[in-house]
Amino acid sequence: MSFTLAIVGRPNVGKSTLFNRLVGKRLALVDDQPGVTRDLREGAARLGDLKFTVIDTAGLEMATDESLQGRMRMLTERAVGMADACLFLVDARDGVLPADEIFADILRKKNAHVILGANKAEGKAGEAGMMEAYSLGLGTPIGLSAEHGEGMADLAAELRPLMEAHAETAPAAEPEVEVTLHEEDEEAEHEYVAPSTSKPLQIAVVGRPNAGKSTLINQILGEDRLLTGPEAGITRDAISVVTNWGGVPTRIFDTAGMRKKAKVQEKLEKLSVSDGLRAVKFAEVVVVVLDVDIPFEQQDLRIADLAEREGRAVVIAVNKWDMEGAKQEKLRDLKEQFTRLLPQLKGAPLITVSALTGRGLERLREAILEAHEVWNRRVSTSQLNRWLVGMLEQHPPPAPQGKRIKLRYMTQAKARPPGFVVMCSHPDLLPASYSRYLVNGLREDFDMPGTPIRMFLRSQADANPYKNRKKAAPSKLRKHLDGRKPD
Structure with missing residues (x-):
């Protein structure tokens, strides 16, 4: 099981900014307004050669009742109890506040491994706050700047022995599976494959x-x-x-x-x-x-x-x-x-x-x-073209401006959602109502209720690779064979 680090602290001390830096993405919302984060957000973090799970938590509040702030605090305390270690952040520019002292006592009871970090410690403005952090009794504070990336090597050095000890006692982890957020998979040729462990x-x-x-x-x-x-x-x-x-x-x-x-x-x-x-x-x-x-x-x-x-x-x-x-x-x-x-x-x-x-x-x-x-459904080209013949016989396309529109061929170009290409003459003249007629027929005859269906009309000329290609000038040999005088 992956080593888990929970980032905790008062509101607006930079927890979400540090979370984003550790996961390498802007996953958590960041704003100057305190209390932006309310839920627990997990991410796969990387610090040098160390890989672990990091949890961004809501700012610790003094409330302990059933108010919104009280419920946020209970959720954060629950994350603290579940994590293998906690990174307790204080604001080095503000110094140690009474709330920091109260939360430091809570963390000692809730989690055995607490790392103290003094964020916003860059420059001289954070020196006094760094010294004050010793008074919390959580060991030597690590000077950090989540915004500028300072102190990450010191944090890695503090985490390494904890992660090594966790690896010795934890059961063997299952092979890591990378989850990819994807929009479309146009190369899938299968009819349908249920979600697997590799792609939830x-x-x-x-x-x-x-x-x-x-x-x-x-x-x-x-x-x-x-x-x-x-x-x-x-x-x-x-x-x-x-x-x-x-x-x-x-x-x-x-x-x-x-x-x-x-x-x-x-x-x-x-x-x-x-x-x-x-x-x-x-x-x-x-x-x-x-x-x-x-x-x-x-x-x-x-x-x-x-x-x-x-x-x-x-x-x-x-x-x-x-x-x-x-x-x-x-x-x-x-x-x-x-x-x-x-x-x-x-x-x-x-x-x-x-x-x-x-x-x-x-x-x-x-x-x-x-x-x-x-x-994810796919329909074979032979089925589609047999179906298209029946649809044309049942309701032939109109002839706008006296031009007869011929629908010659149909195939499914993609799934997720299903997308179909119809080769026809004068695709720009085919009314939208006739396209809807075909889409509704696809839904009913191939049992595709509810899902978005995309239909693309193409002309034969669009598929011709030689369309609009300039005719090459005849070579000297060609001119000679044709009996013409070379240039």
């Missing part, structure tokens, strides 16, 4: 604020891994968690609630929304979570349409179903609204769930796997 099924859970996204993911994980509560907008950045859901390796992205663009004014919320949009692009299946009390709001429709335009498989999850009284009538209304308001997702699964009780999760899992299978 990637799911993004999106929706408006307070729809129950984090609660739903916690229910899937079977533990309170993500921060939840009655407050809207608790999740601020896209947190990914890896689990084995019903025997299928799965990576789930929890995203911040997406409000209307006009209402998003603060810089931090804009960063949160852009982080969620990036998660949608990396996902294979997007689960759009709706609130049963106010389903299919304008923002819900925009989010679902965004997932379709990005070419992701979409599943609609109507949450808080346990609070609904007239279930049959409500379900009938939901299906009618779905068909009417989101025709581009015709046939996509609509599943009712309760994130609070876990009811409907098995149906949701089956719907996600089925949507993923359809998203």
Whole structure:
């Protein structure tokens, strides 16, 4: 099992900045505003030749009640108890504050291995704070600058003996598997391969604020891994968690609630929304979570349409179903609204769930796997062309401006989502309504409900490599053979 290091400290001491430096990517949101990080974020860190797992935590607060700050503190203390070592950061420019002394006592009791780091120690401004850090009784502080990368060698020297001791006592680790976030795999020639351990099924859970996204993911994980509560907008950045859901390796992205663009004014919320949009692009299946009390709001429709335009498989999850009284009538209304308001997702699964009780999760899992299978589906060229002949006989294409349009050949160019190329004459004149006729026929005849289908029209001239190529001048020998006078 990988060595785990939890970065803890007061708000705004530079934990997320250091986390980003250790993982080599800007995964965690960073802002001057304190308390940006709320959930636990894990990443694969590398420091020289040392490889380990690092956890970014919420800032330690004085609150111990059930308030948002109190729940954030409990989540951080839980990470401290699970980690093999903790890096306790203080702000060298601010010096040691009373809160630092309280948290130092807590860490001594919670974790046996605590490394003390004095961040923002670059220059003379941090010298006094470095000296004050000795008073915490956690050993010699390491002078760090997460922003500029100073002190990383000292941190590695402190971690090395702890990691070596952990390696001697820990059971043999399984071979490391690299997880790649990919958008498309155009070379896959198989019909469908279920997600394997090398490539977990990637799911993004999106929706408006307070729809129950984090609660739903916690229910899937079977533990309170993500921060939840009655407050809207608790999740601020896209947190990914890896689990084995019903025997299928799965990576789930929890995203911040997406409000209307006009209402998003603060810089931090804009960063949160852009982080969620990036998660949608990396996902294979997007689960759009709706609130049963106010389903299919304008923002819900925009989010679902965004997932379709990005070419992701979409599943609609109507949450808080346990609070609904007239279930049959409500379900009938939901299906009618779905068909009417989101025709581009015709046939996509609509599943009712309760994130609070876990009811409907098995149906949701089956719907996600089925949507993923359809998203990966391939149809042979021979089947497509036999099908195309039947569609043309049933409904021939129009002849705009008296020009007859011939659809000669069809093949599937890609999957994830399914994309088809039709070779035809005058592709620019074929009406959009006829393209929709073909797409709807593909959905129905090849059982591809809900998934985005892309259709590209190409002319035979486009496939001709000699099109627009200038005719080469005749050679002297050619002129001589033709009886012409050479130049």
